Amino acid sequence: MPSLALGTSPASLLEMTSAYATIAAQGEYRPPLLVTKVTDAHGKLLMQLAPPAGAPGERVLDAPVAVQLIDMLRGAVDRGTGQGIRATWGLRADVAGKTGTTQNNTDGWFILMQPQLVAGAWVGFNDPRITLRSDHWGQGAHNALHVVGDAMRGALAQGSVDPAAEFPRPPGAALRDFMRSAGETIRRWFGFGD
Structure with missing residues (x-):
């Protein structure tokens, strides 16, 4: 279904973030880890959870x-x-992501990938007859993006993820700049997967 990526399927937030985490891991699926540690009110580590x-x-x-x-x-x-993830939340790390809005502004989505963390948010209702009633606030770029931006900025500030981490460079590829239109330079990988 070509429109699946645009928000027409009733996928759960867990399914969506798992799919994006697979992309971030260069095509390797790993079961999601929702909680990595448990601390008490004083910050004392009670339990550390990590994938093998x-x-x-x-x-x-x-x-x-x-x-x-x-x-x-x-x-x-x-x-x-x-782009609000950079403009509003000031994230300069190597990140990639996608907003999503379902028909009639029923749901807003945003999934953000960083090499060490994938975060997502869904804003909507369990009843699809209820909508956000606004072409502005009903968009994932104007609702869910802010939830993820706040969480990712916090993760970076706390040192939970490395702000200098970069997605791995593909073997045999070169990153090159080219002009997309007058005055706009874009960087793209070339020379792999041919």
Whole structure:
């Protein structure tokens, strides 16, 4: 279904973030880890949860395809509907993501990938007859993006993720600048997956 990526399917937030996490991991699926640690009110660590070190994921997407998807989704946060993640929330890290809005502004979505963390938010109602009634506030770029922006900025500020982390460079690829239109330079990977 071509429109699936645009918000026409009743996918859950967990399903969507799992799919994006697979893209961020260059096509390797790993079961999501929702809680990584538990602390008491004083910050004392009570429990540390982590995936098994070096556990391989299940290859479900070719790495060159995943890298191209990451690059396209960078465009959505650099020049598209997700650019508020940089403009409003000041995130300068290597991130990629996508906003989503279902028909009649029933739901707003935003999923953001950083090399060490994938975060998503859904804003909507359990009853599809209820809508956000606003072409502005009903869009994922104007509702869910702010939830994710606040969470990602917090994760970066607390050191939960490294702000200098970058998505891996594809083997044999070169990052090149080219002019998309007058005065607009875009960076893209070339020379892999041919």
